[in-house]
Amino acid sequence: MVAIVNQKGGVGKSTTAINLATYLAGLGEKVLVLDIDPQGNATSGLGVSSTDNGCMYDVLLDGKPLEKVAVETEVEGLRVAPATINLVGAEVELVSTLAREFKLKRALEKLPSGVFDRVLIDCPPSLDLLTLNALTAADEVLIPIQCEYYALEGLTQLMRSIRMVREELNQALKIGGVLLTMFDTRTNLSHQVVGEVRSFFGDQVFHTVIPRNVRLSEAPSFGVPVALYAPKSSGAQAYAAVAEEVLARG
Numbered sequence: 001m002v003a004i005v006n007q008k009g010g011v012g013k014s015t016t017a018i019n020l021a022t023y024l025a026g027l028g029e030k031v032l033v034l035d036i037d038p039q040g041n042a043t044s045g046l047g048v049s050s051t052d053n054g055c056m057y058d059v060l061l062d063g064k065p066l067e068k069v070a071v072e073t074e075v076e077g078l079r080v081a082p083a084t085i086n087l088v089g090a091e092v093e094l095v096s097t098l099a100r101e102f103k104l105k106r107a108l109e110k111l112p113s114g115v116f117d118r119v120l121i122d123c124p125p126s127l128d129l130l131t132l133n134a135l136t137a138a139d140e141v142l143i144p145i146q147c148e149y150y151a152l153e154g155l156t157q158l159m160r161s162i163r164m165v166r167e168e169l170n171q172a173l174k175i176g177g178v179l180l181t182m183f184d185t186r187t188n189l190s191h192q193v194v195g196e197v198r199s200f201f202g203d204q205v206f207h208t209v210i211p212r213n214v215r216l217s218e219a220p221s222f223g224v225p226v227a228l229y230a231p232k233s234s235g236a237q238a239y240a241a242v243a244e245e246v247l248a249r250g
Helices: 013-026 041-045 056-062 087-095 100-109 129-137 155-168 188-204 214-222 234-249
Strands: 002-004 031-035 078-081 118-122 140-146 174-181
Touching (some): 013 118, 013 174, 013 234, 041 214, 140 155
Parallel strands (some): 002 140, 031 118, 140 174
């Protein structure tokens, strides 16, 4: 289970969840995307609008089984447990709930064995109780970092939160990878950020860098991953390469 986390917004968390999941499914894995961001970008980006079967709010607050909520997407082997605006209230309601940090972990533990090979959790752009649930449930953290000014701002707080979760809630949690996104080859700043991030995180940084790409930005408005919208685009090829790296890392 991989939590895709960064408390900064607009760094490519949902884009990464959608497209990494798509290419992993294309490589033969059975993948589940959990959308716990109230904005629901991963949900809409995978073409899911109907929530007749419930959403992640029902899983976290009412104990509804994940397999009952997860819906099929246009990508074979890829399902998504959708988010709705109801998740906005989940943060407040979880505060007074017993074992509030473990709600998602317990839901994942009840999944029948072998249904999914990999679970990707798309987190909100904050270090709230929803993100804390993801960190408590996950085996690994994937951190997207945009190649822009202030890219490293807030990372100290994120790393501190990860350490606290390790100490108190999930000793097995590790950083599975750092993904550089929105790279612009024309600017010195992008190259500088790449150097800083690689210096800070070392081998934890993926070799593949996601470029700033119009097709990546357009695909969600059509409700499909870039692999279906523009498979030959540079953004599509980059996420295909990231999926290969993920499999190579195990």
